[in-house]
Amino acid sequence: MAGEAVWVEHLEKRFGAVHALRDLSFVVEDGEIFGIIGPDGAGKTTLLRLLAGVLRPDAGTIRVLGRDLLREPERIRRSLGYMPQSFSLYGDLTVRENLSFFATMYGSRDPEWIRRMLGFARLEPFLDRRAAQLSGGMQKKLALIGAMVHRPRLLLLDEPTTGVDPLSRRELWDLLSEFHMRGVTIVVTTPYLDEAERCTRVALMHQGRMLAVDMPGRLRSSFRHPVIEILAQPVLRAQAALAAHPAVLEAVVLGDRVRAVVREDGVALSELVAALRALPGIEVQEARWVPPRLEEVFAYLMRREGGRG
Numbered sequence: 279m280a281g282e283a284v285w286v287e288h289l290e291k292r293f294g295a296v297h298a299l300r301d302l303s304f305v306v307e308d309g310e311i312f313g314i315i316g317p318d319g320a321g322k323t324t325l326l327r328l329l330a331g332v333l334r335p336d337a338g339t340i341r342v343l344g345r346d347l348l349r350e351p352e353r354i355r356r357s358l359g360y361m362p363q364s365f366s367l368y369g370d371l372t373v374r375e376n377l378s379f380f381a382t383m384y385g386s387r388d389p390e391w392i393r394r395m396l397g398f399a400r401l402e403p404f405l406d407r408r409a410a411q412l413s414g415g416m417q418k419k420l421a422l423i424g425a426m427v428h429r430p431r432l433l434l435l436d437e438p439t440t441g442v443d444p445l446s447r448r449e450l451w452d453l454l455s456e457f458h459m460r461g462v463t464i465v466v467t468t469p470y471l472d473e474a475e476r477c478t479r480v481a482l483m484h485q486g487r488m489l490a491v492d493m494p495g496r497l498r499s500s501f502r503h504p505v506i507e508i509l510a511q512p513v514l515r516a517q518a519a520l521a522a523h524p525a526v527l528e529a530v531v532l533g534d535r536v537r538a539v540v541r542e543d544g545v546a547l548s549e550l551v552a553a554l555r556a557l558p559g560i561e562v563q564e565a566r567w568v569p570p571r572l573e574e575v576f577a578y579l580m581r582r583e584g585g586r587g
């Protein structure tokens with residue numbers, strides 16, 4: 279039956295003078311892949327630690343899998359999978375030994391499930407290798423399997439793909455999709471916006487708050503600022519000129535092109551191109567309106583919040 283895997287209301291956490299989480303309220307439905315994006319220090323790790331029950335909030339309510347986390351922390355901790363950001367493996371133990379350690383810790387006796395997960399992750403050939411001698415990507419996969427040995431319905435992952443090469447990142451996401459298809463709800467923090475696109479919903483965190491929570495496609499389609507993409511030479515001069523234009527909110531170089539987010543009340547494309555062409559030495563080859571990228575939406579939301587602060 280569908281329900282709420284996570285239900286958070288008015289959550290507060292301080293570390294001395296640092297206000298890490300500010301009046302945070304949100305819900306993660308059963309079956310979601312809920313992505314949490316945000317710059318360093320936004321509060322993502324703190325939030326995951328609170329949801330995993332390894333840290334207590336100063337105020338607020340957290341319900342996980344239908345139960346009050348603060349009342350039944352032990353019971354809930356055992357029923358979810360948590361993969362912290364820092365190394366959660368024993369480097370001098372083998373893959374097999376690490377997994378039997380996780381299984382014992384979670385009181386799980388399901389070798390068939392572990393064998394299947396090793397198959398999904400293609401780690402079977404490495405059972406007798408020490409964790410410290412695995413590649414970074416394999417270590418992350420092993421830690422992920424370790425968090426899943428007891429078949430939890432909810433998986434909390436703190437930056438599982440940070441520092442991992444692009445191919446391994448893809449393999450990790452394939453593994454996550456496998457778990458998701460088997461009905462596991464996933465809450466995942468990531469600094470990578472391409473990963474945000476793989477989530478059912480994304481929350482943008484900034485200074486302890488969620489600035490936006492929605493489906494990636496809806497975040498993009500509800501962005502009211504037009505975006506233009508211009509192929510011009512030299513690209514850096516074109517970018518500087520666009521950034522200085524009063525109608526432009528932000529202009530960044532992407533490969534050989536400049537992308538500019540334009541004010542809502544706007545400007546004609548031809549006007550911007552004419553302004554560029556009026557500058558000596560800039561040659562404009564192509565200009566067109568393009569759909570916004572999530573990065574542009576988030577950069578705008580954070581800038582607007584900064585302006586308020």
Ligand SMILES: Nc1ncnc2c1ncn2[C@@H]1O[C@H](COP(=O)(O)OP(=O)(O)OP(=O)(O)O)[C@@H](O)[C@H]1O
Nearest residue numbers: 293296297298316317318319320321322323324325
């Ligand atoms: N144990 C702690 N003691 C003191 N301050 C802390 C502690 N944990 C986190 N903070 C502070 O709380 C704020 C939020 O930190 P948090 O680690 O949750 O952010 P984050 O979004 O996960 O960033 P990162 O990706 O860098 O870990 C930061 O200002 C951080 O310095």
